[in-house]
Amino acid sequence: MAFRTPHFSSFAVGYNLISFKDIPVGAWYESAVTFLAARDITTGTGGGNFSPDTILTRGQFMVMLLRAYGIDPDASSVDNFADAGNTYYTNYLAVAKQLGIANGIGNNQFAPDKEITRQEMFTLLYNALTVIGELPEGNAGKKLSDFSDASQIAFWAKNAMTLLVETGTVSGSNGKLAPTDSTTRSEMAQVLYNLLTK
Numbered sequence: 001m002a003f004r005t006p007h008f009s010s011f012a013v014g015y016n017l018i019s020f021k022d023i024p025v026g027a028w029y030e031s032a033v034t035f036l037a038a039r040d041i042t043t044g045t046g047g048g049n050f051s052p053d054t055i056l057t058r059g060q061f062m063v064m065l066l067r068a069y070g071i072d073p074d075a076s077s078v079d080n081f082a083d084a085g086n087t088y089y090t091n092y093l094a095v096a097k098q099l100g101i102a103n104g105i106g107n108n109q110f111a112p113d114k115e116i117t118r119q120e121m122f123t124l125l126y127n128a129l130t131v132i133g134e135l136p137e138g139n140a141g142k143k144l145s146d147f148s149d150a151s152q153i154a155f156w157a158k159n160a161m162t163l164l165v166e167t168g169t170v171s172g173s174n175g176k177l178a179p180t181d182s183t184t185r186s187e188m189a190q191v192l193y194n195l196l197t198k
Contacts, residue, residue: 004070020050027052029186032193041067041192042185052186059089059112061121061188062102065128066092068192074098081110101127119157119179121188122170125195126160136198140168147172153179169195 018037045051073091080094096102104110144150164170
């Protein structure tokens, strides 16, 4: 077992099984969701549910992404996005802005309640992994040009999508990457799970 800690102390290995009423046994995302929930990366949507088919928002993704990699929110920041508000994602957006993980959509806006697209998700993920020095390595034998919709990828997402495809982190579906499609909570869980368990 390997783990990171910012201090010396005594540690114990524990087993924290968390299940959700709306996650069917054997679902393709079951292992991913239970893995993230056991580590407090996600707490579900309330009432014992995870809502796997619900579209993920940009604010929700940022919180889960930073929790997944142990990046603490910044409660003292005076520099945040103008639309960060005062809610569960506010301090996460502050640290994401400070570290350069998120640059927003322009005019100092992040649009936290807007649905997140796949290319936005992968770009934010790429930025976070760059900051902490954990970009995936390897060559899965795939290129962007292998996908029929590669031309739909925005210029700002090209570097992220290229690396994640070439390392096998992103595999697409039916020969497509669907960069402008929205992302569901179950899809997000599977991407983070794949990276965290590599």
